[in-house]
């Protein structure tokens with residue numbers, strides 16, 4: 001009796017070091033410009049080649065501008081990093097390299113699935129913690145550090161200690177205006193940011209089964225924010241339909257063979273997890289965060305905890321976080337004026353997120369004082385937005401689209417929220433300074449972001465839709 | 466990689482919980498293409514003001530505290546997988562970080578860069594903070610071979626966990642890649658019998 005996780009893991013064990021980690025074979029490696037240069041330097045220093053060039057997909061996304069991408073990158077340090085990335089891809093003969101301007105360029109965790117590089121049953125790594133996104137396809141996907149990027153390039157393997165397994169079941173149906181992002185923020189607020197450390201999580205239950213692939217990716221993406229190594233969802237018809245026909249998906253006989261195998265990828269009925277949790281989908285409301293880690297979340301119509309509700313050891317950090325955000329313990333957030341809205345990132349930069357946002361703002365107008373950055377996750381998302389006419393709707397409502405990239409998710413480029421300004425952001429981290437030094441981030445779903453963009457305030461989307 | 470055996474040192478207290486990697490090294494410093502120089506920007510936003518001047522109230526700018534060990538609050542290193550966080554800590558001169566809980570990826574990254582993460586009990590941790598408050602010259606000893614950490618003020622010591630493979634690597638100063646490269650034929654064998 002095995003869990004889905006066990007099945008995929010066991011199928012990828014090359015060897016086990018005595019009383020040590022497992023040598024795990026990696027099917028697909030994603031790579032971007034920020035966490036790879038030192039790994040390529042390492043290969044050079046050791047005189048090594050890339051072991052399996054076709055198993056690495058490279059895209060520039062973290063440190064790229066989201067306007068004027070057809071012009072040379074202005075910041076010389078960023079330009080050097082991007083040039084180095086290109087030089088490395090060429091020198092090491094990596095065929096799947098998508099630099100700025102390429103039609104397949106975009107946020108690494110968005111272009112992977114979109115182009116069919118991500119399949120059920122795979123082991124997937126990337127020097128980026130949100131690699132957990134790909135778990136939505138029923139894959140073991142996790143973030144690694146640069147030393148491990150070097151290992152994968154050199155040997156197509158990493159060393160990993162076997163994580164424990166946890167199943168989180170969401171029963172029932174989701175309420176109005178409640179999205180995968182809300183489920184995730186709800187779950188992290190219950191478990192805290194360290195609550196799943198050491199575990200690999202499988203999501204199950206009716207609420208998960210009825211989700212689209214885009215929504216599943218949002219949920220798995222955020223697994224890392226509760227400390228989990230990753231999160232995954234057993235593949236089903238929704239998954240197969242999404243993968244079929246994409247450029248790098250198996251074709252013909254290979255497809256039939258793959259599909260037959262993928263259908264075996266589910267947790268056996270009596271398999272044991274190290275931990276099981278269950279939530280009722282109907283308990284979940286649209287969520288916002290009020291503090292400086294993703295675990296500090298609450299229902300949009302709720303109130304920030306009071307100091308008495310925080311255990312003593314955590315009070316210094318809690319107060320520090322409140323001071324940073326400019327909020328008071330015990331207060332409501334609904335109705336507070338905000339300054340920026342960011343729709344994008346590998347959490348919520350997919351077509352479905354733009355549909356939700358556009359449908360909400362349709363026929364309304366952006367609040368004058370709000371600066372809105374709408375950053376699609378990839379060129380494919382941009383093309384789809386245009387094909388569906390969403391760009392017109394957004395434009396009529398006073399919004400403009402930027403070019404793809406990570407953008408204000410980590411603010412490495414010029415998309416920085418100024419100090420003390422409030423940003424309602426669909427990204428994944430509200431850490432101090434994450435969106436720019438001193439920036440105050442409120443994490444939320446695309447719907448809550450849309451409601452904030454048109455009212456200029458934190459607004460419960462249910463009061464408008 | 467530098468070897469790690471026994472370390473006795475004063476320590477720098479950072480009694481904050483959930484210190485994340487964006488705090489350890491903010492993203493705007495990730496544009497480098499080598500591993501050098503990150504130590505200067507360790508905890509940059511807490512350490513320097515807007516003009517780049519050291520902020521007096523931050524512990525790294527307080528000459529009373531020094532040492533090769535950082536002692537931090539619960540859940541240290543959560544957030545992104547950036548190994549730059551470990552490079553910044555190593556680059557600053559820390560050889561070990563002590564906390565009651567570490568985020569997974571950070572722990573791996575630290576070990577891969579010769580920085581030893583030591584998990585202690587919450588009580589042991591709070592005693593470390595108390596001791597250094599009373600006397601900034603308080604010190605502790607980490608003995609990797611015996612997997613012990615000792616608070617030299619109270620005389621109390623604790624055992625800590627580390628898997629024997631990683632321990633061996635640190636004691637000898639070896640890294641994973643050398644080891645994996647010696648197993649290349651196993652990898653090829655594995656590929657030949659792959660499922661799909």
Ligand code: SF4
Pocket residue numbers: 061062107108109128130345346347405406409410427428
């Ligand atoms: S969008 Fe944000 S979280 Fe996602 S890959 Fe880019 S920086 Fe990382």
